[in-house]
Amino acid sequence: MSALRLLVRALRDPESLGAPDWQALITAARAEQLLGSLAFRLESRRVPARVAQILAAARRDADHRRTRALWEAEMARRALAPLGIPVILLKGTAFHAANLEAARGRSVGDLDILVPRESIAAAEEALIGAGWERVKPADGYDDLYYRRWMHELPPLIHRERDRMIDVHHTILPPTARPTPDAAALVADSVALASGLRVLCPADMVIHAAAHLFADGDLAGGLRNLWDIDRLLRQFDSPGFRAVLAERAGRHQLRGAVAHALRLAARLYGSPVDPNLAGRWRPSDRLFEARLLARNGWGQARRPLLRFAFYVRSHWLRMPPLMLARHLWVKATR
Amino acid sequence: MRHQVSLRIGPVGFRVGSAWRAPVAALAALYAGYPAPEDGIADFTVRLEPTRPWRRWTRPSIAIRGDFELPDAAPMALAHGLLAAEMGMNLQMALGQRFWLLLHAATVEKDGRALILTGESGAGKSTLAALLGERGWRLMGDEFALLDPASGRLHAFPRAISLKNGAIDVMAAEVDAARFGPLLEGTPKGAIRHLRPNAEAIRRMDEPARPALLLFPRFGQAAAARAVGQAETFMRLTQASTNYVALGRAGFDALTRLVATPAAAIDYPDTATALDLVEALWTGASEWRAAA
Numbered sequence: 001m002s003a004l005r006l007l008v009r010a011l012r013d014p015e016s017l018g019a020p021d022w023q024a025l026i027t028a029a030r031a032e033q034l035l036g037s038l039a040f041r042l043e044s045r046r047v048p049a050r051v052a053q054i055l056a057a058a059r060r061d062a063d064h065r066r067t068r069a070l071w072e073a074e075m076a077r078r079a080l081a082p083l084g085i086p087v088i089l090l091k092g093t094a095f096h097a098a099n100l101e102a103a104r105g106r107s108v109g110d111l112d113i114l115v116p117r118e119s120i121a122a123a124e125e126a127l128i129g130a131g132w133e134r135v136k137p138a139d140g141y142d143d144l145y146y147r148r149w150m151h152e153l154p155p156l157i158h159r160e161r162d163r164m165i166d167v168h169h170t171i172l173p174p175t176a177r178p179t180p181d182a183a184a185l186v187a188d189s190v191a192l193a194s195g196l197r198v199l200c201p202a203d204m205v206i207h208a209a210a211h212l213f214a215d216g217d218l219a220g221g222l223r224n225l226w227d228i229d230r231l232l233r234q235f236d237s238p239g240f241r242a243v244l245a246e247r248a249g250r251h252q253l254r255g256a257v258a259h260a261l262r263l264a265a266r267l268y269g270s271p272v273d274p275n276l277a278g279r280w281r282p283s284d285r286l287f288e289a290r291l292l293a294r295n296g297w298g299q300a301r302r303p304l305l306r307f308a309f310y311v312r313s314h315w316l317r318m319p320p321l322m323l324a325r326h327l328w329v330k331a332t333r
Numbered sequence: 334m335r336h337q338v339s340l341r342i343g344p345v346g347f348r349v350g351s352a353w354r355a356p357v358a359a360l361a362a363l364y365a366g367y368p369a370p371e372d373g374i375a376d377f378t379v380r381l382e383p384t385r386p387w388r389r390w391t392r393p394s395i396a397i398r399g400d401f402e403l404p405d406a407a408p409m410a411l412a413h414g415l416l417a418a419e420m421g422m423n424l425q426m427a428l429g430q431r432f433w434l435l436l437h438a439a440t441v442e443k444d445g446r447a448l449i450l451t452g453e454s455g456a457g458k459s460t461l462a463a464l465l466g467e468r469g470w471r472l473m474g475d476e477f478a479l480l481d482p483a484s485g486r487l488h489a490f491p492r493a494i495s496l497k498n499g500a501i502d503v504m505a506a507e508v509d510a511a512r513f514g515p516l517l518e519g520t521p522k523g524a525i526r527h528l529r530p531n532a533e534a535i536r537r538m539d540e541p542a543r544p545a546l547l548l549f550p551r552f553g554q555a556a557a558a559r560a561v562g563q564a565e566t567f568m569r570l571t572q573a574s575t576n577y578v579a580l581g582r583a584g585f586d587a588l589t590r591l592v593a594t595p596a597a598a599i600d601y602p603d604t605a606t607a608l609d610l611v612e613a614l615w616t617g618a619s620e621w622r623a624a625a
Binding site: 022023026027030031048049050051053054056057058060061063064067297298299 | 334346348350370371372373374375376378380382398399400430431432578579580581583
């Protein structure tokens with residue numbers, strides 16, 4: 001069994017493992033940033049002593065990352081509170097702040113937040129006033145590119161804590177073909193006790209699906225899909241399915257959501273609405289192969305397939321002429 | 334991967350894979366006599382890969398990859414493959430170790446008690462530890478000390494000692510030539526030669542020790558020693574640890590316990606003076622402990 005198939009199986013059904021190739025499993029999980037999640041999934045299972053120690057260290061590391069992510073969110077809350085705008089946590093930090101199942105062992109890198117588009121300049125100013133700094137030169141191509149064409153500000157990094165924040169105003173670049181209803185993302189977000197907010201559960205799934213299938217090149221996709229599986233399992237109900245279908249349509253992301261549901265069901269056995277997911281398609285095999293393209297040494301496999309998905313991600317993100325110009329600038333500098 | 338070797342250094346298992354035979358062969362020779370990882374499962378994987386597919390054959394160039402990587406690490410020449418493997422293993426510890434509290438320190442042991450030498454790069458702790466290891470002490474490690482947050486004891490991590498420039502001749506005069514790796518010239522840090530710890534250090538690497546004395550050596554000054562208080566020791570050790578913050582509460586508790594160990598800063602003009610200072614302070618610490 002390939003290393004990532006083994007990882008998928010270990011996450012999906014830890015009891016079915018038997019005596020796996022632990023070395024390959026641990027290495028592959030680390031490479032996919034899923035070792036923390038795996039460590040919690042295997043917490044009650046009997047494993048060799050060495051494995052137990054490695055997993056215990058992974059849980060300790062995950063706890064530390066959780067603390068750090070929540071602290072970073074609190075720092076952003078304090079910086080933005082005077083503006084009186086809704087501040088919505090996204091991705092990993094949101095899972096942790098809302099104490100969702102998806103947070104168990106979930107690693108978090110940067111802090112991602114979403115604010116209403118009309119407040120984004122004020123938010124940037126407030127963050128810079130509170131110690132965040134621009135990473136890219138303010139007048140360079142990258143900075144201009146972000147401001148004109150992206151759904152987020154150029155990344156800011158905190159001068160003392162060295163932590164990155166991405167401030168979004170929607171969940172897909174404006175140049176992408178679908179246009180999510182950003183106002184609805186904000187309007188239906190859910191307040192936490194801290195005053196910070198998170199997307200409603202259906203929008204969390206839609207955001208993860210958009211990131212995976214309508215924007216990125218599927219790098220780190222197994223973790224994204226694991227997020228989706230955890231969310232689907234935690235919130236599944238007839239009511240939730242109806243809301244998910246309705247909102248996927250409203251955000252023009254029915255295709256991406258259907259894709260995500262099919263692959264989550266295929267790999268992780270997630271409970272999905274068959275009407276929304278649709279039938280398994282021959283082309284889904286390519287996505288599955290791309291998601292599983294790594295070996296037990298942690299090495300990326302299938303370079304041509306990876307490259308094809310890299311090209312696809314740019315194709316989805318911008319119209320052809322703009323893509324040509326963008327790649328030209330990146331290649332000649 | 335095409336070529337690989339697995340080994341255990343103290344409680345930490347490594348698996349090193351390589352696109353070329355030479356680095357793995359050199360590593361296996363240097364670490365002759367070391368055990369395999371416990372249960373056959375390594376904590377960390379290191380990969381030595383060509384920077385570009387064709388760089389396996391044309392002007393071979395090694396990218397150091399693995400579980401934990403530095404995105405902007407400089408590629409290495411194939412002639413320095415052994416160094417690349419060593420750096421890869423160090424990198425896993427520095428970036429990925431989350432079980433032991435990791436101190437950038439050299440450690441030697443006598444009678445179950447550990448002497449910890451920590452200081453900035455170039456302070457001479459590697460050379461001092463290597464010499465002490467040949468003169469009645471057991472070498473526990475020249476680079477990293479592993480503190481068990483649960484028990485407060487130090488565990489040995491006796492990897493090959495990385496000797497630089499002048500230190501190579503100092504040790505060549507002291508030990509059997511068969512324990513040396515190849516001389517690596519023209520590395521970013523000058524000439525480097527690795528030295529395998531002696532048989533006792535390898536045989537007893539699973540024996541932990543109680544911290545008994547902390548020294549902060551500094552090379553190039555007239556001989557001097559001053560006691561260092563707990564607060565200063567704490568601050569120095571947080572800087573010497575690569576994972577103190579990441580261990581959270583466990584790291585804080587472990588370090589708080591460790592600073593109760595007697596500590597001193599020593600200046601020394603040459604190695605002989607340093608060895609005398611160390612022995613004198615060690616005797617002093619033993620007497621202090623006996624009196625207490």
